[in-house]
Amino acid sequence: MDSLLKHMVDMTGHRDHAMLDISVISAVQELAGAIQTRIVSIQGGAGQQVLRARASIRRGSAAQLEESYEATPGEPLAVYPELARCLGECRASAESVQPDGTRILWLPLWFGDKAGACLEIRNDHPFAADTLHTVGGIVGVYRNFQNLLDYSERDSLTGLLNRKTFDDQLARMLHGAHEPDARQGGQPERRQPHAEEKQWLAVVDVDHFKTVNDKFGHLYGDEVLILIANLLQSSFRAQDRVFRFGGEEFVVLLRSTTLEATWKIIERFRSNVEQHVFPQVGRVTVSVGFVAIRAFESPVVTLGHADQALYHAKSSGRNRACHYDDLVSDGVLQTVASNDTAEFF
Structure with a gap:
């Protein structure tokens, strides 16, 4: 009981999805x-879902985050028919015995009628009833708690x-490229597998958005922002992260x-917006400024450089x-x- 309470306190003390993942698999x-215990994301459409x-x-090892898990091919859900049936029937759990005798217990994490992730537990003997109850x-x-974190992190x-x-x-x-990451057991983050690969910051602004609000009203203006957000996500x-920065401005971390x-990625998005037909409003376009992220450069400077590029894009034709x-x-x-906090123009 003391161990369980300790784990519960640890879980509810986090304000970060990744650290919460580490905490829950350590407890289980x-x-x-x-x-082995894993948190597995369930991604893709019907019939083409994959597990990542x-x-x-693992037994005897420390918990760790999987590097660039969203960029990996993943395992087809069809490999695990018991889990596929469980998800299709919206059940709370599924269990399977593999050819080598390993038992797998899946506990989908349902948010309403959708399970975007699953807790997976592998063992070499049957799971006891009291263990299943506790887990x-x-x-x-x-x-x-994931719901609470999600609510606080989203627009x-x-x-x-x-x-x-x-x-x-x-x-x-x-x-992250130079500091130890506590989630990886003190090991530095390894997010640049090739020297020519970098992280990027892009700032996106909806062109003439004030005109949309003035001409069609804020209700249609909000609809434009929602549709732009959908186009950003698609x-x-x-593995990229998309944010609403404020008003009609969005930011992407690539x-x-x-x-x-x-x-190519940014142009694909810009073209998708240009070709999209927005209800009532018709044609909407966006301008984008982007910059490479350099380690230890302050956030203000990095964002300022992307803003300068965006300003040029808007002032030279949008x-x-x-x-x-x-x-x-x-x-x-x-x-x-x-300097470290501001840039002088």
């Missing part, structure tokens, strides 16, 4: 004495991540990709994307002195 692993582990722990209670607390209109969450994730991205990759790929370093190389913008 200890209480179930399992071979986002955090795992089920932990999953319930985990699910409720109420668009459902995208909010400004506060952006500030936290940008700071982590700026410093145009960018699963993870581990090259300049060429970044251009409905276009501009890369800060290209503008500097071409002599359109000049680098200026800066």
Whole structure:
């Protein structure tokens, strides 16, 4: 009982989804004495769903987050028919015995009628009834706390991540390449597998949005923002993070990709918006400014560079994307002195 209470206190003390994942699998692993415990994301459409582990722990080892889990191919859900049936029937659990005798228990994390993730426990012997009862209670607390975290991190209109969450994730991205990550057992984060790959920050602004509000009203203006948010989510990759920064401005953090790929991704989004037919409003376009994220450069400076590129995109015709370093190389913008908190123009 003391161990269970300790784990519950630990779980509810976190304000970060990843740390909460680590906490819950550590608790379940200890209480179930399992071979392995994982949090597995369930992604994709009907008939094409895949499982991607986002955090795992093995017997005798420390819990860890899976690197770039969203960028991996994943395991087809069809490999586990018991789990597929469980999800299709909206059941609370499923169990399977593998050819080697390993038993797998799945506990989907239901949010309404959708399960976006699942707790997976592997063991070499049957699960005791009292263990199942205790683990089920932990999953319930985990699910409720995930809901609370999600509510505090998301914009109420668009459902995208909010400004506060952006500030936290940008700071982590700026410093993560050189600082030990407590979630990885003190090991430095490894988010740049190739030297030419970088992290990127893109600022997106809806062109002439004030005109939309003035001409059609704020109700249609809100609908435009919601549809832009949907296009952002469908145009960018699963491992990228999309935020509503405020008003008609959005920010995207692109993870581990090259300049060429970044251009393609951003242009794909810009083109998708340009070609989309917005109800009543008709045609809407966006302008984008983006910059590479450099370790230990302050968030203010990084965001300021992306804003400069965005300003140039808007002042030179709108409905276009501009890369800060290209503008500097071409002599359109000049680098200026800066300190840790502000940039001087």
